[in-house]
Amino acid sequence: MESFVGVGFSEKKDPFLAASEAAKLALYQIHHRPISFAFLFSTIHFAHPRVLDGIHYALGNVKLLGCTGAGVITSDAVRKYGVGLMLISMEKIHFGRAVKTGIQGKSAREAGEEFARLALKDLGTTQRDLALIFSDGMIENGSDLLKGIKDIMGLSFPIIGASSGDNFCFHKTYQYFDRTVLTDSVIGMVFSGENVFGMGLRHGWKPLGRPHTITEVKGNLIRTIENKPAVAIYEEYFGKSRKEIEKTLIEMSIYYPLGIYVPGETEYLLRNILRIDEDGGLLCQGDAPAGSEVRLMMGTKDWALEAGSQAAREAKEALKGREAKAVLIFESISRNKLLGRLTEKELARVKKEFGDVPILGICSYGEQAPLKSLEHYGETYFHNETLAVLAIGEPHAPDKHV
Amino acid sequence: MPPTSTFNAPTTLEIAISYLGMIGMIAVIVLVIVLVFKMEKIKELLSQTARLKRAFDELDGQAKLIVQTDVELHKTQEELDKKVAGLVTLQKLTRLLATTLDEEELFKKLDEKHVTELGFDRALAFCRDETKTFRLKAAIGYNVEEAERIQKLITGMPLIMDIVMNKQKVLSTADMDRASKESPHLLSMLNLSSFVCAPITQKEGPIGLLLMGSESPYTRLTEGDKDLVYILATQIGQTLENAKLFEETWRAQQELEHKIQQRTRELSAALEEIKVISKRKSDFISAVSHELRTPLTSIKGYASILAAGKLGELPPQAKERVEKINKHSDSLSQLINGLLDISRIESGRQEMKLEPIDLKSLAQSLGDMLAPPIKDKNIELVIDMPEGLAPVSADKSQLERIFINLIGNAIKFTPVGGRIGIAARTVENDGSIRVSVSDNGIGISEHDLRKLGEEFFRVDNEVNQKVKGTGLGIALVKHIVEAHKGQFSISSQLNKGSTFSFTLPKA
Numbered sequence: 001m002e003s004f005v006g007v008g009f010s011e012k013k014d015p016f017l018a019a020s021e022a023a024k025l026a027l028y029q030i031h032h033r034p035i036s037f038a039f040l041f042s043t044i045h046f047a048h049p050r051v052l053d054g055i056h057y058a059l060g061n062v063k064l065l066g067c068t069g070a071g072v073i074t075s076d077a078v079r080k081y082g083v084g085l086m087l088i089s090m091e092k093i094h095f096g097r098a099v100k101t102g103i104q105g106k107s108a109r110e111a112g113e114e115f116a117r118l119a120l121k122d123l124g125t126t127q128r129d130l131a132l133i134f135s136d137g138m139i140e141n142g143s144d145l146l147k148g149i150k151d152i153m154g155l156s157f158p159i160i161g162a163s164s165g166d167n168f169c170f171h172k173t174y175q176y177f178d179r180t181v182l183t184d185s186v187i188g189m190v191f192s193g194e195n196v197f198g199m200g201l202r203h204g205w206k207p208l209g210r211p212h213t214i215t216e217v218k219g220n221l222i223r224t225i226e227n228k229p230a231v232a233i234y235e236e237y238f239g240k241s242r243k244e245i246e247k248t249l250i251e252m253s254i255y256y257p258l259g260i261y262v263p264g265e266t267e268y269l270l271r272n273i274l275r276i277d278e279d280g281g282l283l284c285q286g287d288a289p290a291g292s293e294v295r296l297m298m299g300t301k302d303w304a305l306e307a308g309s310q311a312a313r314e315a316k317e318a319l320k321g322r323e324a325k326a327v328l329i330f331e332s333i334s335r336n337k338l339l340g341r342l343t344e345k346e347l348a349r350v351k352k353e354f355g356d357v358p359i360l361g362i363c364s365y366g367e368q369a370p371l372k373s374l375e376h377y378g379e380t381y382f383h384n385e386t387l388a389v390l391a392i393g394e395p396h397a398p399d400k401h402v
Numbered sequence: 403m404p405p406t407s408t409f410n411a412p413t414t415l416e417i418a419i420s421y422l423g424m425i426g427m428i429a430v431i432v433l434v435i436v437l438v439f440k441m442e443k444i445k446e447l448l449s450q451t452a453r454l455k456r457a458f459d460e461l462d463g464q465a466k467l468i469v470q471t472d473v474e475l476h477k478t479q480e481e482l483d484k485k486v487a488g489l490v491t492l493q494k495l496t497r498l499l500a501t502t503l504d505e506e507e508l509f510k511k512l513d514e515k516h517v518t519e520l521g522f523d524r525a526l527a528f529c530r531d532e533t534k535t536f537r538l539k540a541a542i543g544y545n546v547e548e549a550e551r552i553q554k555l556i557t558g559m560p561l562i563m564d565i566v567m568n569k570q571k572v573l574s575t576a577d578m579d580r581a582s583k584e585s586p587h588l589l590s591m592l593n594l595s596s597f598v599c600a601p602i603t604q605k606e607g608p609i610g611l612l613l614m615g616s617e618s619p620y621t622r623l624t625e626g627d628k629d630l631v632y633i634l635a636t637q638i639g640q641t642l643e644n645a646k647l648f649e650e651t652w653r654a655q656q657e658l659e660h661k662i663q664q665r666t667r668e669l670s671a672a673l674e675e676i677k678v679i680s681k682r683k684s685d686f687i688s689a690v691s692h693e694l695r696t697p698l699t700s701i702k703g704y705a706s707i708l709a710a711g712k713l714g715e716l717p718p719q720a721k722e723r724v725e726k727i728n729k730h731s732d733s734l735s736q737l738i739n740g741l742l743d744i745s746r747i748e749s750g751r752q753e754m755k756l757e758p759i760d761l762k763s764l765a766q767s768l769g770d771m772l773a774p775p776i777k778d779k780n781i782e783l784v785i786d787m788p789e790g791l792a793p794v795s796a797d798k799s800q801l802e803r804i805f806i807n808l809i810g811n812a813i814k815f816t817p818v819g820g821r822i823g824i825a826a827r828t829v830e831n832d833g834s835i836r837v838s839v840s841d842n843g844i845g846i847s848e849h850d851l852r853k854l855g856e857e858f859f860r861v862d863n864e865v866n867q868k869v870k871g872t873g874l875g876i877a878l879v880k881h882i883v884e885a886h887k888g889q890f891s892i893s894s895q896l897n898k899g900s901t902f903s904f905t906l907p908k909a
Contacts, residue, residue: 251622
């Protein structure tokens, strides 16, 4: 039986009313068919259990995953206020789900492993083909969490996901799982279905200036670059004092993130800076190994837009001719800031690739996806400043068992 | 003895060694030469490396320059983007605010969505009441308890508000000086990292203030933000003023409408009363006239018999008296008939037998009828009616009465050798014909003109003093014209003449 996907969006003030309105709109689009699973994305204003009550009121019990973002992406705009819900009715799809709370701190890697085990257990014996994860965007060791998941699922197993966001306060972010609003958690699904999913990830930032070597690292903290406090790289390039840089660091690192060269990969890994520690070390959202080559990166709107097109094209090509039924977009809040009003142009470019397909997404604080997605999937990394596109195609015959 | 030599021939080894030595020497020389060349090359390479390093450093320096320029560019671009997005939202909001004229409704229309689109997280609107106390009108992004807490605490925070209100200045946390002591407390109280505060002004001055703020410590306030909040606050002020003006106008209109209704009711009652009185009057006149006519007929009959001498010749003095009785009875009869006619027309009892009438032939026949008095006074009668004039729809006998009355009056008041004109013209765009009877007689004063047409009113002039009349003629004409749904009017100038006009519908 053919699959149906519907997307509803509401800006109603009351979280319950907004969620139920979005749910009804989406349900109408899938012609009231049984719901296989649902994705819920909202701005921070709606991070309230009443949102889930509203969905339950309109739809009853549904398998729901989602998170808050700095914006909600629908097929026509990037909204800074509202609730978006995608309902998917796919009979043939097979998946396992899991939730793991308490991912902050030293145990992030273990939490990742635990999550992966739970997800795989829930999937059962069918072949695993893709993992989709949503994790708290406020954790400082997103890479560790991802490492833990990769430890269990495999280094080159394709994982795509987003880190939840708030309204650029970097205060608290939330994840939705069925009828619970969570924080400090990772939630996700492991799907079975070969060539059902297509992924694309690009950022479009380019290296600027000479390469530098990271000399000392502790977790996500780059302590020194070329034996000088890491912040010196920003001091040098911006011609400003540390104090001045501290004031505008987050903003600056959005436009000029650090780029880590990964041997054998075509794109640099981008890292946003969260804060400067007292010794001038730079705390990043993702890891940056000692000895790796680091460059200051620069983005322009045109490059970013072109990268958007490339990401969408890659995701489409990865479907290998199958028709996309739905598209999920995880766009870094940094891109949103860089592109400003042109974000909708980027959206238009994605739409140009896929045509009239239901689209839902969020502006995230971090993205997870493999660097390469043509021919084969490479290793999944934690990214900043990227646009990750997940295209879901029509599922096919029964799944293979392992 | 041949001389002997101590010089022994070199052995092959020695020769070989010496060759090797020579070769070695040559090799060393060559090596030295090569080394010298290589050294030159190394020097060159080193200098090239130094050049490259310099170029590389220069490029890095240029990269730094690019970054620094790019930072400024981003800043400008971001500001511009923010402004454009803010203006779009502001335009939407302005349109939305313009749809309401109610103060409470107006503040309800501002919601979180608009605040977010304007680049802020929270907003507060205060208005100062009669006691100069700030009242919280809107708290967007705060729950009810938080709003109540802010309302309580805000009374102790007058400094910033007073600066904004009194100086009518837009303040932001980015440029606070005097109020800066207060701002950290205010920021924590409002749970904000930065805010912009602008006065809500009306013509008379500021009436409140609008505060919009961001939770995020990473949001940088700009001049553009200040402009946006100022524009929005001004817009709110104007809308509130419009609402006030509208309410005042609406109230005045309501009052006026109420007054009009009351007056209409009074007038309707008065009209009803007048109608009743008028009917009573008509009934009374009708009754009295009938009652008078019967004995009058007898009186007139007996007087005629007596005057004809059918009961014997009367002495001349008695005959004279009887003839006077007869004559006065005629006048009285005429008066009663006139009154009866008016009464009948007024009460609608007089049925109008409408038929198409050719005005020209009617005027001519009436002119013939009235020829003797006209001739007596040597008056020129001019009938001015165009050929092909459409006939009018009227009751012939009543129309004759109109003409007889009007021409009769004209003859009466026109001096010897005067001129009377009867004219008729089609009224443009109005299916009627205007007829006028004019003379060049003594005319009527403006004062009398207003009363003319009232029953029993006679203009006090020389002619009327000499000639008797009932004062019912013009009133009767007016009633007949109105019964035909026409209009009657008089224009006159003293000593120059008068024109009596009336309209009648075309047949």
